[in-house]
Amino acid sequence: xxxxAFSLVTLVAAVLAGMLGSLxxxxxxxxxxxxxxxxxxxxxxxxxxxxxxSVIATSSAAAAAYVRNQMTNLRIGLFLVTxxxxxxxxxxxxxxxxxxxxxxxxxxxxLGYSATMMFRRRHADLSESVPxxxxxxxxxxxxxxxxxxxxxxxxxxVAGVPLAxxxxxxxxxxxxxxGIGSGALKVPAMDLAMRLPIKVSSATSNFMIGVTAAASAGxxxxxxxxxxxxxxxxxxxxxxxxxxxxxxxxxxxxLLIRQLFILVLLVVSLExxxxxxxxxxx
Amino acid sequence: xxxESAAGKAAGIGEEHLRTSxxxxxxxxxxxxxxxxxxxxxxxxxIVGGVLRYGVAASFLVIALGFTILVRxxxxxxxxxxxxxxxxxxxxxxxxxxxxxxxxxxxxRGDPNALVVLGLLVLLGTPIVQVAVSAVTFAMRRDWAxxxxxxxxxAVLAISFLVGAAG
Numbered sequence: 168x169x170x171x172a173f174s175l176v177t178l179v180a181a182v183l184a185g186m187l188g189s190l191x192x193x194x195x196x197x198x199x200x201x202x203x204x205x206x207x208x209x210x211x212x213x214x215x216x217x218x219x220x221s222v223i224a225t226s227s228a229a230a231a232a233y234v235r236n237q238m239t240n241l242r243i244g245l246f247l248v249t250x251x252x253x254x255x256x257x258x259x260x261x262x263x264x265x266x267x268x269x270x271x272x273x274x275x276x277x278l279g280y281s282a283t284m285m286f287r288r289r290h291a292d293l294s295e296s297v298p299x300x301x302x303x304x305x306x307x308x309x310x311x312x313x314x315x316x317x318x319x320x321x322x323x324x325v326a327g328v329p330l331a332x333x334x335x336x337x338x339x340x341x342x343x344x345x346g347i348g349s350g351a352l353k354v355p356a357m358d359l360a361m362r363l364p365i366k367v368s369s370a371t372s373n374f375m376i377g378v379t380a381a382a383s384a385g386x387x388x389x390x391x392x393x394x395x396x397x398x399x400x401x402x403x404x405x406x407x408x409x410x411x412x413x414x415x416x417x418x419x420x421x422l423l424i425r426q427l428f429i430l431v432l433l434v435v436s437l438e439x440x441x442x443x444x445x446x447x448x449x
Numbered sequence: 450x451x452x453e454s455a456a457g458k459a460a461g462i463g464e465e466h467l468r469t470s471x472x473x474x475x476x477x478x479x480x481x482x483x484x485x486x487x488x489x490x491x492x493x494x495x496i497v498g499g500v501l502r503y504g505v506a507a508s509f510l511v512i513a514l515g516f517t518i519l520v521r522x523x524x525x526x527x528x529x530x531x532x533x534x535x536x537x538x539x540x541x542x543x544x545x546x547x548x549x550x551x552x553x554x555x556x557x558r559g560d561p562n563a564l565v566v567l568g569l570l571v572l573l574g575t576p577i578v579q580v581a582v583s584a585v586t587f588a589m590r591r592d593w594a595x596x597x598x599x600x601x602x603x604a605v606l607a608i609s610f611l612v613g614a615a616g
Contacts, residue, residue, distance in 0.1 A: 231501035377576035
């Protein structure tokens with residue numbers, strides 16, 4: 168394939184991945200890997216390497232805007248990344264020991280479950296007032312954020328902290344193993360376990376994804392899975408897309424974000440299940 | 450339900466007045482259980498946001514520059530390059546750099562791949578620097594719980610690079 172054609176296709180796809188990723192609190196890796204492997208026929212190892220970089224790009228570009236918009240709960244994010252980074256190092260180190268196919272099936276199952284749970288909660292636009300978990304009191308995790316679509320500041324409490332920690336460890340392991348951001352696991356964990364408003368979950372997830380990905384990126388670099396010609400257009404496109412997507416975030420209604428997310432979860436879940444069952448699309 | 454203090458009225462021992470990024474004044478009990486903005490203060494958020502924005506902008510410029518030179522060099526080497534220009538061996542003959550040391554050597558050689566990877570390393574650094582800045586700011590505010598939390602995260606990140614180098 169002609170390198171310039173490759174670069175242009177990759178760049179456009181990466182911009183879209185960045186926009187979608189920053190809007191949904193994902194790392195964009197869930198879109199980058201299929202595009203690179205299915206559409207452009209790139210070896211999956213290089214796609215994973217590009218993906219881990221795109222994950223950091225989405226997170227940092229979007230987080231820059233979110234922190235200014237006060238959506239990100241920095242305390243929750245920092246507290247939870249203790250678990251995700253441990254998981255990521257575990258996952259990247261364990262690496263080739265776990266059968267990839269089994270993992271895809273497990274991941275597909277978790278995504279499908281998350282999509283179902285989020286679908287059930289789709290009408291709960293604001294989290295109903297939830298009692299603060301004792302850990303949340305101790306660590307001052309509760310907060311508030313400005314919702315442009317509702318025109319006021321929304322206060323929220325934080326439930327289920329230990330459960331969220333456990334889920335975050337698992338999300339970290341998956342991130343290290345598959346080279347993705349695992350936002351698809353992080354956002355539901357915050358939405359369902361901690362009962363955070365969806366916009367806070369997405370914005371905080373963006374922050375966490377970058378730190379988690381940094382914990383596994385070093386491993387991929389040393390393995391030689393970071394190929395400059397492939398990763399460069401991915402990084403550039405995702406940086407652009409995520410910056411644009413973040414600006415739109417506070418204007419979108421929470422319900423729309425949640426519906427978009429459920430759709431993405433279902434599609435990816437199906438993709439993963441097919442791969443795990445040996446129906447190789449890649 | 451957003452609470453505002455009366456303008457200019459000190460709220461008492463243990464409270465502090467903050468200016469939020471929208472310019473309104475708020476009082477927040479220090480270390481108490483009442484909900485805050487989710488971050489220690491608007492100021493930390495500004496600093497962290499700045500680190501991210503400059504890091505992202507710098508990495509974008511470096512990667513863009515490096516990639517432009519790389520594309521030019523690829524087409525200068527062969528008029529109609531194919532996929533082998535993109536991939537590393539065994540599929541192709543593209544270069545792959547695996548460590549900051551190799552990047553440094555590559556830069557000295559004038560290898561555009563090294564410039565691209567340098568930009569990627571800057572990008573990789575943005576979340577790490579962000580956590581480090583948070584740690585320092587928490588220390589300045591004597592928020593020891595969060596100093597411990599951020600120090601732990603930095604330790605895990607440091608270990609991850611060692612594991613990567615060894616693995």
